[in-house]
Amino acid sequence: xxxxxxxxxxxxxxxxxxxxxKCEQHLGHNAMYWYKQSAKKPxxxxxxxxxxxxxxNNSVPSRFSPECPNSSHLFLHLHTLQPEDSALYxxxxxxxxxxxxxxxxxxxGTRLTVT
Amino acid sequence: AQxxxxxDSQVPVFEEAPVELRCNYSxxxxxxxxxxxxxxxxxxxxxxxxxxxxxxxxxxNGFEAEFNKSQTSFHLRKPSVHISDTAEYFxxxxxTGGGNKLTFxxxxxxxxxx
Numbered sequence: 001x002x003x004x005x006x007x008x009x010x011x012x013x014x015x016x017x018x019x020x021x022k023c024e025q026h027l028g029h030n031a032m033y034w035y036k037q038s039a040k041k042p043x044x045x046x047x048x049x050x051x052x053x054x055x056x057n058n059s060v061p062s063r064f065s066p067e068c069p070n071s072s073h074l075f076l077h078l079h080t081l082q083p084e085d086s087a088l089y090x091x092x093x094x095x096x097x098x099x100x101x102x103x104x105x106x107x108x109g110t111r112l113t114v115t
Numbered sequence: 116a117q118x119x120x121x122x123d124s125q126v127p128v129f130e131e132a133p134v135e136l137r138c139n140y141s142x143x144x145x146x147x148x149x150x151x152x153x154x155x156x157x158x159x160x161x162x163x164x165x166x167x168x169x170x171x172x173x174x175x176n177g178f179e180a181e182f183n184k185s186q187t188s189f190h191l192r193k194p195s196v197h198i199s200d201t202a203e204y205f206x207x208x209x210x211t212g213g214g215n216k217l218t219f220x221x222x223x224x225x226x227x228x229x
């Protein structure tokens with residue numbers, strides 16, 4: 001059981017397509033994250049939003065474009081992807097507060113295949 | 116910058132046997148330490164975390180981990196595994212100085228066999 005949902009769960013897209021991944025958290029958190037999980041590699045943090053402002057962007061190519069319209073929703077817009085972008089994309093959320101540490105809660109992920 | 120090493124990519128073990136999954140980290144400053152589990156087709160779930168205090172941390176599903184500062188390790192243990200423990204396990208660190216960044220290891224696939 002998780003308070004973080006992601007849609008779609010699976011996505012196959014061509015390199016010229018445009019698609020979006022959606023993440024929704026029902027936990028009342030104020031921070032949301034996108035991670036990329038590739039086989040045999042550590043999870044890579046892509047973007048962090050805190051209070052709906054992007055606070056971290058780990059040198060992610062511009063073909064990935066995040067959007068956080070409110071504290072409950074996070075999108076990842078995809079366009080002109082490459083086959084090496086095929087991976088599991090995980091969304092997470094947490095409550096961030098100065099001086100406190102709260103765990104990140106993860107969604108089930110979207111399995112993306114770029115053909 | 117901090118880093119996490121999980122040397123074992125796969126660990127096969129028979130049911131009811133003990134298991135240890137190894138995690139070593141590297142950081143020039145103090146860190147918080149975490150173990151997450153990922154079951155097939157699911158996201159990551161927190162097993163346990165070390166923030167401060169007792170170096171032996173107990174988590175869910177009978178798992179525990181011990182923080183060893185001198186060896187910069189945070190190995191995960193369970194005295195008797197079950198088939199349902201088959202999953203991928205990730206060790207992660209976060210700097211105590213703030214920030215949102217979790218740094219993960221490459222994961223260890225635990226396969227429990229009958």
